[in-house]
Amino acid sequence: MNEFELIRTYFACQGLAREDVIVSIGDDAAVVAPPPGMQQVLTTDMLVAGSHFFADADPRSIGHKALAVNLSDIAAMGATPAWFTLDLSLPSADPEWLRAFASGLFELANQYRTQLVGGDTVRGPLAVAIQLCGVMPAGEALLRSGARPGDRIYVTGTLGDAALALSHRRGTLDLTEPERLQVMQRLDYPQPRVAAGEALRALASSCIDVSDGLYADLGHVLAASKVGAQLVSEKIPLSSVYRRYSDRIGGAELALSNGDDYELCFTLPPARASEMQRILPRCECDLTYIGDIEAQPGLRIVDASGGIYEPKVQGYDHFAGG
Amino acid sequence: MNEFELIRTYFACQGLAREDVIVSIGDDAAVVAPPPGMQQVLTTDMLVAGSHFFADADPRSIGHKALAVNLSDIAAMGATPAWFTLDLSLPSADPEWLRAFASGLFELANQYRTQLVGGDTVRGPLAVAIQLCGVMPAGEALLRSGARPGDRIYVTGTLGDAALALSHRRGTLDLTEPERLQVMQRLDYPQPRVAAGEALRALASSCIDVSDGLYADLGHVLAASKVGAQLVSEKIPLSSVYRRYSDRIGGAELALSNGDDYELCFTLPPARASEMQRILPRCECDLTYIGDIEAQPGLRIVDASGGIYEPKVQGYDHFAGG
Numbered sequence: 001m002n003e004f005e006l007i008r009t010y011f012a013c014q015g016l017a018r019e020d021v022i023v024s025i026g027d028d029a030a031v032v033a034p035p036p037g038m039q040q041v042l043t044t045d046m047l048v049a050g051s052h053f054f055a056d057a058d059p060r061s062i063g064h065k066a067l068a069v070n071l072s073d074i075a076a077m078g079a080t081p082a083w084f085t086l087d088l089s090l091p092s093a094d095p096e097w098l099r100a101f102a103s104g105l106f107e108l109a110n111q112y113r114t115q116l117v118g119g120d121t122v123r124g125p126l127a128v129a130i131q132l133c134g135v136m137p138a139g140e141a142l143l144r145s146g147a148r149p150g151d152r153i154y155v156t157g158t159l160g161d162a163a164l165a166l167s168h169r170r171g172t173l174d175l176t177e178p179e180r181l182q183v184m185q186r187l188d189y190p191q192p193r194v195a196a197g198e199a200l201r202a203l204a205s206s207c208i209d210v211s212d213g214l215y216a217d218l219g220h221v222l223a224a225s226k227v228g229a230q231l232v233s234e235k236i237p238l239s240s241v242y243r244r245y246s247d248r249i250g251g252a253e254l255a256l257s258n259g260d261d262y263e264l265c266f267t268l269p270p271a272r273a274s275e276m277q278r279i280l281p282r283c284e285c286d287l288t289y290i291g292d293i294e295a296q297p298g299l300r301i302v303d304a305s306g307g308i309y310e311p312k313v314q315g316y317d318h319f320a321g322g
Numbered sequence: 323m324n325e326f327e328l329i330r331t332y333f334a335c336q337g338l339a340r341e342d343v344i345v346s347i348g349d350d351a352a353v354v355a356p357p358p359g360m361q362q363v364l365t366t367d368m369l370v371a372g373s374h375f376f377a378d379a380d381p382r383s384i385g386h387k388a389l390a391v392n393l394s395d396i397a398a399m400g401a402t403p404a405w406f407t408l409d410l411s412l413p414s415a416d417p418e419w420l421r422a423f424a425s426g427l428f429e430l431a432n433q434y435r436t437q438l439v440g441g442d443t444v445r446g447p448l449a450v451a452i453q454l455c456g457v458m459p460a461g462e463a464l465l466r467s468g469a470r471p472g473d474r475i476y477v478t479g480t481l482g483d484a485a486l487a488l489s490h491r492r493g494t495l496d497l498t499e500p501e502r503l504q505v506m507q508r509l510d511y512p513q514p515r516v517a518a519g520e521a522l523r524a525l526a527s528s529c530i531d532v533s534d535g536l537y538a539d540l541g542h543v544l545a546a547s548k549v550g551a552q553l554v555s556e557k558i559p560l561s562s563v564y565r566r567y568s569d570r571i572g573g574a575e576l577a578l579s580n581g582d583d584y585e586l587c588f589t590l591p592p593a594r595a596s597e598m599q600r601i602l603p604r605c606e607c608d609l610t611y612i613g614d615i616e617a618q619p620g621l622r623i624v625d626a627s628g629g630i631y632e633p634k635v636q637g638y639d640h641f642a643g644g
Binding site: 023026028031036039042043047049050074077085086117119120125131133138141208209224 | 348363401465
């Protein structure tokens with residue numbers, strides 16, 4: 001199978017056809033017509049075998065996750081995903097692998113009405129890079145820099161299940177089979193909070209997706225907004241599985257230091273809390289109040305008794321010590 | 323050096339700042355404001371060590387070429403490049419390598435007023451993926467599908483010098499030092515034909531960039547346009563260095579089967595030839611008439627005596643036999 005047949009078979013004929021895509025796969029570049037008056041949001045993430053997933057990982061999950069992490073960035077801006085391109089480096093053109101990869105990719109793409117409009121396939125070590133464009137009304141982007149003292153801090157969904165899955169996979173935690181299935185789903189098929197991001201776009205004062213761990217990612221918001229924050233560790237939303245093991249794994253530690261759940265963390269002026277209640281049904285997930293923005297720089301995590309809690313690991317860094 | 327310092331040092335503070343970039347590197351995604359009434363062109367290309375360049379290749383050339391191949395796709399659509407994102411997989415964060423890579427990248431980006439607005443750096447095998455967005459007036463894209471019988475076929479610049487450079491590097495051709503320098507420049511620092519693409523946008527009936535070899539790439543135009551073509555091998559524009567070695571390397575063979583020069587191949591109705599003369603000064607390169615589109619399918623290459631010439635290699639395919 002040559003490069004052109006490969007593209008045609010697995011990528012060119014799948015997925016939906018958006019009305020604003022004038023030219024899709026098959027020319028030198030795609031042509032799209034952004035809706036008038038809208039701004040555009042661009043993001044990219046690359047996943048490399050050995051670093052982000054095992055080379056023998058389920059290709060359906062790789063396809064899903066490669067798009068999900070980009071959708072999560074678009075969600076964190078409050079934008080609506082629209083078009084994406086795909087770069088795929090493959091050691092060989094294995095039809096079975098490609099079929100499963102494409103099924104994971106397109107299932108998620110179609111869920112969010114997002115169209116693959118171009119890409120590049122090359123022979124090389126297994127790696128996937130996706131670039132995603134979203135659209136939104138001009139001036140409504142949720143930035144990291146908008147948090148103000150007095151704002152409340154929220155997270156979507158629950159944190160820490162993907163970390164439990166990693167611990168189980170590494171053999172440092174022994175889960176029952178139903179527990180394992182539940183948390184593996186969070187790690188391998190993260191659900192980007194696109195609906196929540198869109199609903200929060202005219203409302204939140206700042207937003208970020210939790211991809212490096214809440215401690216690290218909230219830290220980016222604090223730095224960009226030139227503020228500090230206090231979190232209450234007991235308020236961190238945890239799943240029932242997580243709570244069952246919480247004592248054995250150091251409380252909220254894993255949930256604070258791991259980002260693979262791809263939840264959103266956002267801030268909101270208290271005066272807008274009632275508006276947030278109104279948009280809640282559109283978010284398709286819980287929103288939990290976990291702490292407050294303060295003028296004093298730094299991130300303080302306290303427990304219910306008022307004690308200061310210091311996380312051991314502060315987020316993932318690909319080039320730490322490099 | 324951690325991931326964030328690395329991004330800041332080599333990528334966030336270089337290059338120009340376009341007025342239509344609202345949010346650049348440093349948030350979850352970039353925000354851009356496309357000019358009203360314009361359509362947008364999206365393309366991506368990935369370069370992998372071992373497949374597209376040697377792992378010890380000059381990083382300045384890798385930075386240049388990774389962007390140049392994308393600019394060439396935008397040029398082939400007749401669009402004006404605007405914003406790009408960069409995915410970089412690196413075995414280690416080597417400051418010297420990064421400095422040279424960034425200098426090659428930004429020199430070319432600034433030349434075309436194209437801004438880096440986002441990216442991802444990961445630890446892994448050396449690989450570079452760039453996604454580039456261009457803009458142009460609605461409906462003016464140069465597609466592969468517009469060639470009609472009777473149209474003339476043109477190429478920009480000269481073909482084959484990059485192939486000479488590859489032959490020299492592989493030891494199958496022995497060039498003098500000045501010759502080597504001249505053709506290596508074409509291979510390592512290709513100059514995308516952005517000005518020519520923009521000038522031809524309201525004029526040419528079809529266009530493609532020659533990245534897989536003229537034989538293969540013109541073949542894509544013929545397939546998309548459902549036409550055939552006849553080329554005259556002696557009309558293929560060759561550099562003085564190429565002509566010097568032409569007899570020893572099988573005439574225009576290398577020039578037809580290799581695409582690393584990144585020239586444009588376009589078609590034009592004969593009635594518009596005088597308009598083409600008028601826009602010629604804006605193209606910043608020669609345009610050479612090499613053959614004609616015909617109704618009969620297939621690509622026929624004839625020599626001046628009327629004999630049929632059949633190229634041995636028909637373009638590069640990453641997964642041939644895969």
